[in-house]
Amino acid sequence: MPITPEQAAEIDAQRAQPQPTLRATAPGIEAHLYTALPVLDHGFVRVIDYMGDDSAIVQAARVSYGAGTKHVSNDEGLIRYLMRHWHSTPFEMCEIKLHVKLPIFVARQWIRHRTANVNEYSARYSIMDREFYIPAPEQLAAQSSVNNQGRGAVLEGAEAARVLEILKTDAGRSYDHYEEMLDQDGKQGLARELARMNLPTNIYTQWYWKTDLHNLFHFLRLRADPHAQYEIRVYAEEIAKVVADWVPAAYAAFADYRMGGASVSATGLDCLRRMLKGEAVTQETSGMSKGEWREFLAMIEG
Amino acid sequence: MPITPEQAAEIDAQRAQPQPTLRATAPGIEAHLYTALPVLDHGFVRVIDYMGDDSAIVQAARVSYGAGTKHVSNDEGLIRYLMRHWHSTPFEMCEIKLHVKLPIFVARQWIRHRTANVNEYSARYSIMDREFYIPAPEQLAAQSSVNNQGRGAVLEGAEAARVLEILKTDAGRSYDHYEEMLDQDGKQGLARELARMNLPTNIYTQWYWKTDLHNLFHFLRLRADPHAQYEIRVYAEEIAKVVADWVPAAYAAFADYRMGGASVSATGLDCLRRMLKGEAVTQETSGMSKGEWREFLAMIEG
Amino acid sequence: MPITPEQAAEIDAQRAQPQPTLRATAPGIEAHLYTALPVLDHGFVRVIDYMGDDSAIVQAARVSYGAGTKHVSNDEGLIRYLMRHWHSTPFEMCEIKLHVKLPIFVARQWIRHRTANVNEYSARYSIMDREFYIPAPEQLAAQSSVNNQGRGAVLEGAEAARVLEILKTDAGRSYDHYEEMLDQDGKQGLARELARMNLPTNIYTQWYWKTDLHNLFHFLRLRADPHAQYEIRVYAEEIAKVVADWVPAAYAAFADYRMGGASVSATGLDCLRRMLKGEAVTQETSGMSKGEWREFLAMIEG
Amino acid sequence: MPITPEQAAEIDAQRAQPQPTLRATAPGIEAHLYTALPVLDHGFVRVIDYMGDDSAIVQAARVSYGAGTKHVSNDEGLIRYLMRHWHSTPFEMCEIKLHVKLPIFVARQWIRHRTANVNEYSARYSIMDREFYIPAPEQLAAQSSVNNQGRGAVLEGAEAARVLEILKTDAGRSYDHYEEMLDQDGKQGLARELARMNLPTNIYTQWYWKTDLHNLFHFLRLRADPHAQYEIRVYAEEIAKVVADWVPAAYAAFADYRMGGASVSATGLDCLRRMLKGEAVTQETSGMSKGEWREFLAMIEG
Known part of the structure; x- marks a missing residue:
């Protein structure tokens, strides 16, 4: 369970007192504020705060464009225009703050997004909780044989059982030894900043993470993508739903132009134009490598 | 006057509708939201939005420090501790969005603070207003003879009058010519993106500017400093008052440890220690250059 | 002329002393180092330093991919793969430092690219030179009647002459008055930080500007684009040639996937797929607005 | 041993071919380029590339100060002036690229410095090596009883032996199980991106890390500080030696004004001034809390 009854009570208290602003x-x-949206076996995403809405994007853009918006008849149209033409600064005018509980190996991917503010639970200062990510059976996938950083078929039977046994047993033993090294009951144990090194990267950590909408969209584009690792993708998907509720017009534009869209190279454009004129373009006549041609076909065939 | 009656009415409308949150x-x-706080002759600072308060700083820090805050008995104490030990990330958890109207030469200094989001009024897209910064007589200072980037005594009499005449006349003529080149009444005039190059840098522009509290403190430390140019300092001072009302505990810690504090070099620390033991340290025995010694004396003499 | 004989001599001296590294x-x-590549009437771009080459991109990527590059047979292929899949971090491993002389209104657009390091000539500390950008006659374009931030036909005859006269005369007079206010010969004149406000934004400034290759590509994509203002585009085009000489494989990938490529929305992809199957899609059946459909047609018709 | 004979041979090859530049x-x-400077039991720091030297700092600053450096008689003096007055941009004009091998728990602290470029070895794509950080006996410290994030006395005898046994055995077993789950010899094993979650955070990873001198100084100030965790401090100390060899004047200024210097609060300045006038200030009359007073005394007593 991601949160304790005490924490649930705290969340209820936070939700009980609307203030005028x-x-x-x-x-x-x-409607989402403070609530823990569950992700994976013990993780969550909680919205702690936000700044702005769809109108705040338009309002900021209209400073940069003065009174000249007469040709874009409404906010939604302007937001689509801004997204289509990569005018990213108005989207930076919205901000969101999340409280996230996540395995360390996921946190290590997440933190690579540098344009964000982060406060993480400190394992130098405090003792980590005994909570580890153990994949659900349907996520126990084999290494892909075609993609060096992807997954193949789901493991089954004895092999799956053996993997789960290893993950659970090693996590438990590592934590037992972590506690033994800390040894707080009698004399002074090993320093916390040292003892924590024994813990595996599927242990859960948590942080406050704050970013603007433009950078959040970039995060979602990379992490809600099918090529992202499943364990971070589920966080991105949960956040995407929140964003759709928060700034529906901006999210719809993002879904159309970024998430559901594609980039075409100059070579790809040339092929497209030839194909639209009726030419039967093949990989050999495309000017693309085999891998690139495969990706191009996947794009135009949907 | 910084705003028109129409704009004042819009501000009143924005202030009239509190929403529950x-x-x-x-x-x-x-209390400050949307109101135009006047700065210089036509400029202003308006708070458009904010995220967080003093408690939000503590809340974020407590994620990073877990339950271990028992030795810091209250929020104010923890905030002071964080500021003193340069733990900047919790302060990044607060965010503010301002609408600022300011002369271009001030905007050029301001924009050097890169960790911020900006949407500026576009002179490619729109026509600039006829509003120029003309210094008040008491700000018409001579070049400092001791500081290459500072001001000396205030100009007086005919010299002051001549400067004001130049600034006003050149601004007016440049704007007349700007309008003439744009020539909108009859045929198509010069492109706006070209015509604007004739305007001097004391013309007013405006932008939405959004930053976090840590970076705002950095801005204030540099720009509310006596060595900053007067024309940006007055903006920083106005913002500082807003911040003091927004996050009083954080602002008090900032005032004590940053604005009112000082940095001492290793050489300076050595001098201080010798002086506290009764030694009569001089520039010659200090290990400092003359300029540095002068700054050191100014610091310890207050 | 962008540089003086003394400056030319300094550049020759810098180029005369190769060092082993x-x-x-x-x-x-x-071959480009230190040389002033002329841009506009008085501007230039000079390469001051660089870090890395095409191999440095591969080398950095191979740390992130370990020994697993066996499927990408050569450096060029890997670089294309990285560019196609938005793996931007290896491109950040190359860095370039430029010395640029440019009009202030161009500098104001340029500085919006925040992920860069900048040192600009200080008009608080020093006196600006009497050098202004005056457009060549073929650049004296009228305001576009269809694009609020674009140019239309070139002005001609008396109108063009009048614009040039205004720009030259106002620049000259502003500078005369700037000098008069500074008045250095006799008594102390107006502070430099104040006097400069009288200067128009077509005066030249200069700066050192340093950025990494990923962010430089982003700059080039936006500023070497046909929609960018001509006066910044010519700088971007000059820099693009330098980059093509510096990292030819990375530049070729950038030219194919970014500069010459395009983004297609989900709606656009759907239209493309229908068209490739033989459907005659129109704006009405496309799901796009008129403006978007026009841009879509321009893309597929080339 | 941090590097293999094959890697040593590659380094020798890189060092064998100076090029003119x-x-x-x-x-x-x-003299340091490419060489692996050993840190901890299996880690290293290698300088891969650099841009600029002390003169490059001065050169960039002189663009911003034009011909006006007559009052600062030499480069060293100007560099000290820039450092003392927090003019950070000229220091950003130098850049360094390092290859670092380090335990994951150290990497997690390091990555919090966001203004840097990073390419890390990918455990999704590749298989991690069997190399773990095991503290030397003299680093096996107990939890500090006075500092929640510090170390106390060194563990001894049976307790130390037990800790070392746990760390070694758990690391070995985790890695055995990691290999067993990957199971590459026969059929397809667990995906690498999943199997790696079983590994503890004292396993070594490696990355390319590139940053500018200003941000590197910030990193060194925080991480070469006595309050930093020993395991990251030793990296910072090794890098500090390299920087001292690279930009001796800038490093000397940094050592004087930042590393060896101190910040004094407004309250602290007031106490200092009173003490220098002969007053016997105590904690009670200082206006400081007990903790702050203790830190203040430590500063002035050295």
Whole structure:
């Protein structure tokens, strides 16, 4: 279970006291505030705070464009225009703060997104909780034989059982030894900043993470993508739903132009134009490598 | 006058409709929201939005420090501890968005603070307003004879009058010519993106500017400093008052440890220690250059 | 003329003394070092330093991929793969430092690229030179009647002459008055930090600008684009040639996947797929707005 | 041993071929290039590339200060002036690229420095090596009883032996199980991106890390500090030696103004001034908390 009854009570308390504010408010995300949206076996995403809404994007863009928006008849149209033409700064005018509980190996991928603010639980200062990510059976996938960083078929039977046994047993033993080294009951044990090195990277950590909407979209594009590792993708997918409730017009534009869209190279454009004129382009006549041609076909065939 | 009656009415409308929210609210800054705080002759600072309060800093820090805050008895103490030990990430958990109207030469200094989000009024897209910064007589200072980037005594009499005449006349003529080149009434005039190059850098522009509290403190430390140019300092001072109302504990810690504090070099520490033991240290025995010694004396003499 | 004979002599001196180094060197860019590549009437771009070459990108990527590069048979292929799949970090491992002389209104667009290091000539500390950008006659374009931030036909005859006269006369007069206010010969004149506000934004400034290859590509994609203002585009085009000489494989991949490529939305992909199957898609059946459909047609028709 | 004979041979090859360059070269760091400077039991720091030297800092600053450096008689003096007055941009004009091998728990602290470029060895794509950090006996410290994130006395006898046994045995077993789950010899084993979660955070990873001198100084100030965890401090100390050889004047200024210096609060300055006038200030009359007073005394007593 991701949160304790005490924590659930704290969340209820946070949700019980609406305050009046003159700021822009977005009802769709107010409904999510503080609630723990479960991810994986013990993880969660909680919205702690937000700044701005769809109108805040338009409002910021209109400073940069003055009174000249007469040709874009409404906010939604302007937001689509901004997204299509890579005018990213108005999207930076919205901000979100999340509390996330996640395995360390996921946190290590996540932190590579540098344009964000982070406060992580400190294992130098505090003792880690005994909570480890153990994949659900349907996620116990074999190494892909075609993609060096992907997964293949799901493991079954004895092999799957053996993997689960290893993960559970090693996690438990590592934690027992962590506690033994800390040894707080009698004399002073090993320093916490040293003892923690014995813990595997499927142990859960947590952090506060704050970023703007433009950088969040970039995060979602990379991490909610089918090529992202499943264990971070499920966080991105949960966040994507929150964003759709928070800034529906911006999210719809993002879904159309980024998530559901594609990039075509100059070579690919040339092939497309030839194909639209009726030419039967093949990999050999495309100017692309085999891998690139395969990806191109996947794009145009959907 | 920095804003028109129409704009004042829009601001009143924005202030008229409080909404309920579950987010952290800071009453001290709610009172400032949307209001135009006047700066210089036509400029202003308006708070458009904010995220977080003093408690949000503590809350983020406590994720990074877990349950281990028992030795810091209260929020204010923890905030002071964080500021003193350069733990900057919890301060990044608060965010503010401002609408600022400012002369271009001030905007050029301001934009050097890179960790911020900006949407500026576009002179490619729109026509600039006829508003120029003309210094008040008491700001018409001569070049400093001791500081290559500072001001000396205030100009007086005919010299002051001549400077004001130049600034006003050149600004007016440049703008007349700008309008003439744009020539919108009859045929198509010169492109706006070209015509604007004729305008001097004391013309007013405006932007939305959003940053986090840590980076805002850095901005204030450099720009509310007596060595900063007066024309940006007055903006920083106005913002500093807003911040003091928004996050009083964080601002008090900042005032003590940063704005009112000082950095001492290893050489300076050595001198201090010798002086506290009764030694009469001089520039010659200090190990410092003359300039550095002068700054050191200014620091310890207050 | 962008540089003085004294400056030309300094550049010759810098180019006269090759030193041995163990670092990666890129002969194609060594040929450009220090030389002033002229841009506009008085501007230039000078390469001051660089770090890395095409191999440095591969080398960094191979740390992240260990010994597993067996499926990408050569450096060029790996570089294309990285570019195609938005693996941007290896491109960040190359760095370039430029000395640029440019009009202030161009500098104001340029500085919006925040992930870069900048040292600009200080008009608080020093006196600006009397050098202004005056457009060549073929650049004196009218405001576009279809694009709010674009140019239309070139001005001609008396109108063009009048614009040139205004730009030259106002620049000259502003500078005369700038000098008069500074008034250095006799008594102390107006502070430099104040006097500079009288200067128009077509005066030239200069700076050192340093960025990594990934961010430089982003700069080039936006600023070497036909929609960028001509006066910044010519700088981007000059830099693009330097980059092509510096990292030819990375530049070729960038030209194919970014500069010459395009983004297609989910809606656009759907239209493409229908068209490739023989359907006659129109704006009405496309799901796109008129503006978007026009851009879509321009893309597929080339 | 941090590197294999094959790797040593590759390094020798890299060092064998000096090339002529027109760029600024710094002989002091050329001597370090590519060489693996050992850190901890299996880690290292290798300088892969650098840009700039002390003169490059001055050169960049002189663009921002034009011809106006007559009052600072030499490069060293100007560098000290820039450091003392927090003019950080000229230091950003130097850049360094390192190859670092380090335990994951150290990498997790290191990556919090966001203004840097990183390429890390991928455990999704490749198989991790069997190399773990096992502390030397003199580093096996107990938890500090006064500092929640510090170390106390060194463990001894049976307790130390037990800790070492746990760390070694758990690391070995985790790695055995990692290999067993990957099971490459026969059929397809567990995906690498999943199997790696069983590995503890004292396993070694490696990355290319590139940053500018200003941000590197910030890293060194925090990580070469006595309060930093020993296991990252030793990396910082090794890098500090390299920097001292690379940019001796900048490093000396950094050592004086940052590493060896201190920050004094407004309250602390007031106490200092009173003490220098002969007053016997105590904690009670200082206006400081007990903890702050203790830190203040430590500073002035050295």
